[in-house]
């Protein structure tokens with residue numbers, strides 16, 4: 279038995295088990311899981327081009343970040359990470375696959391938009407999928423489209439067949455917000471192809487009125503949270519879950535940050551609705567709305583907003599109990615100069631938080647090490663469930679035949695989350711001052727080392743588009 283790579287003496291952690299084993303990797307796949315030390319046994323005839331010692335480390339399936347925004351056009355220019363810097367930072371943090379988005383213009387088809395977006399992804403160093411955004415394309419009011427055309431909805435099947443099996447819809451943001459009637463029509467079409475809808479659930483109409491109201495002092499970034507109260511998020515999640523239940527569509531509620539909203543998903547599961555899922559993000563697990571009250575509060579503008587401590591505590595409980603399924607980052611990086619557009623008026627600050635590199639480390643530090651998650655929960659939440667929910671059928675597991683996407687995670691390595699220590703193209707860190715004990719040492723993607731001893735060593739442009747299906 280001759281393999282490309284043997285990973286020896288590590289503690290393999292999967293979503294349901296922890297055991298010592300040696301892993302054999304060949305032709306980009308996991309070829310064998312061997313009893314410890316058998317790979318060094320000459321008698322068994324096991325040999326490899328390279329043997330990598332993982333003593334003292336966890337050997338886990340590569341993390342999957344199913345919600346990032348690289349090179350996305352916004353009112354303040356593009357998000358700061360392109361496909362090279364973004365996927366490099368991701369890899370340094372133990373991510374071996376991610377999912378970004380396709381946004382569409384009213385005068386192009388969804389397939390044309392997909393082709394165009396794929397044309398921007400050449401520099402990706404890890405594999406990636408794309409979510410298709412379904413946004414209004416007709417009946418403009420003041421130049422902003424308000425309705426989703428029947429033609430658009432009819433295109434959903436073509437896009438699914440092209441490997442873009444998940445669809446994003448916004449219930450907030452002028453220009454992106456879909457009305458309930460269109461949301462529901464799209465969900466019926468998504469149910470028909472057995473795709474997945476990912477929903478940004480906030481009541482956008484109420485938010486827009488509050489943001490323009492006299493009680494909203496734009497100098498105070500904390501008003502970002504006050505104009506997006508938890509009951510607003512709760513209402514929209516309830517409406518989205520109702521639409522999912524009635525249409526039968528599989529629905530993932532994106533970036534849940536408050537207990538009331540998470541409970542709606544938990545209750546749906548208790549009622550047996552196993553096609554409804556919930557995502558939260560590191561910012562809701564590690565930060566609170568206190569960050570918005572600081573002088574640099576504009577940096578922490580994201581939607582839904584950061585919440586009080588009680589909601590943060592609830593998010594951890596909801597993850598451990600499986601009421602919430604996964605943690606993605608919603609990485610949406612802006613430089614200080616871009617964020618400074620909101621210095622005097624938080625409504626002008628581009629919304630979004632960085633985090634593509636720090637999720638696995640933060641969940642280990644604040645989840646596993648603080649006793650809120652088991653090691654197996656950690657792997658389930660960061661890797662195995664994201665792969666299952668988003669249709670990455672070759673990823674997310676340490677199992678024979680799966681892609682050899684592996685992280686060798688050193689639980690003793692210390693990492694300061696300063697901008698200097700991180701690799702995103704931004705000049706600040708949302709987690710500055712925090713230290714993680716435990717960090718990815720080596721990252722292997724389809725059998726290739728992309729990070730070795732915490733140093734990037736990926737060959738350029740090696741990432742591939744993952745055609746997903748269910």
Ligand SMILES: [Zn+2]
Nearest residue numbers: 345347608610
């Ligand atoms: Zn997002």
